[in-house]
Amino acid sequence: MVLGVILLGFQNYVRERLGEELWRTIRNEAGVAERVYLPSQTYPGEELHALATSMSRLTGMSPALVLESFGDKLASELLRVYGNLVDPRWRVLDVLVHSEELIERMAQRSGDLAPHSPVTARWGRDGEVVLVYQSHLKGCALIKGVVRGLGANLEQPVLVDENRCMLAGAPTCEMAVKLERTTQLTERAQGLARRLTPPAMGRSALKNALFGDRGDMSSVPPPPASSSKQELLSAWRTETKTNPPASGVTPARISTLPAEPRTPSMPSTPPPSSDGDASELWRRR
Numbered sequence: 001m002v003l004g005v006i007l008l009g010f011q012n013y014v015r016e017r018l019g020e021e022l023w024r025t026i027r028n029e030a031g032v033a034e035r036v037y038l039p040s041q042t043y044p045g046e047e048l049h050a051l052a053t054s055m056s057r058l059t060g061m062s063p064a065l066v067l068e069s070f071g072d073k074l075a076s077e078l079l080r081v082y083g084n085l086v087d088p089r090w091r092v093l094d095v096l097v098h099s100e101e102l103i104e105r106m107a108q109r110s111g112d113l114a115p116h117s118p119v120t121a122r123w124g125r126d127g128e129v130v131l132v133y134q135s136h137l138k139g140c141a142l143i144k145g146v147v148r149g150l151g152a153n154l155e156q157p158v159l160v161d162e163n164r165c166m167l168a169g170a171p172t173c174e175m176a177v178k179l180e181r182t183t184q185l186t187e188r189a190q191g192l193a194r195r196l197t198p199p200a201m202g203r204s205a206l207k208n209a210l211f212g213d214r215g216d217m218s219s220v221p222p223p224p225a226s227s228s229k230q231e232l233l234s235a236w237r238t239e240t241k242t243n244p245p246a247s248g249v250t251p252a253r254i255s256t257l258p259a260e261p262r263t264p265s266m267p268s269t270p271p272p273s274s275d276g277d278a279s280e281l282w283r284r285r
Helices: 004-018 020-030 045-059 063-085 092-097 099-109 140-153 182-196 203-211 229-242 276-284
Strands: 119-123 129-133 158-164 173-179
Touching: 004 020, 004 045, 004 063, 020 045, 045 063, 063 099, 063 140, 092 099, 092 119, 092 129, 092 140, 092 173, 099 119, 129 140, 140 158, 140 173
Parallel strands: none
Antiparallel strands: 119 129, 129 173, 158 173
């Protein structure tokens, strides 16, 4: 049996991506044209399989890819409807290790008096969660999609490693789920940054972009490592003469540094004067 929330979610998933007309076509091909899905009911699992197969024929996607893509979208709806069953202290791996209990409680809410979860879970030796899925529907792709969607919605991205699969002839599907390491997240972010970063510009291209068509600045000697104002000013005049600003306005050239102000010195002897009174006045000063 499949929860009505899941089938109703698939209906909304198809409508959002393909539109109402294609949803009617998929529903007709799957033989459920008259079915009305309610979130509080359970339905035969074969109906979900038939709908995914019909969508696969119309879109060219494999049935497994259809279910995995849908599962990623379904995770947020499951958290919305059944979030009160989840302990707020749980992290995503805690939710997964309690998945068997959670699935059975969700089925009981939908009226299934003898629920049986197709998923069992246990802790692995390295801190991962090992999920084992077994069903004649072979819908392990839906489980993988939901697991990844839960990690994304809880902001704890996970890696899913599939150890064996019923689609490959194994009696059960087994997958190991672990948190994505910080280094892996960093590498993914760096890869995205590299794709978004423009290619590095050469020196000449960068110079032209910033300053326009100017001469080769490599010919301009660097200022001398000296604290002398006269030497620094001389280097500045040389650079200005060689490379005028891009605006075409050449700054005024300064020939010399302004001289230090001088205090007039007093003569040691009074200036010659025939006027006695003037000489006497000078001595008083």
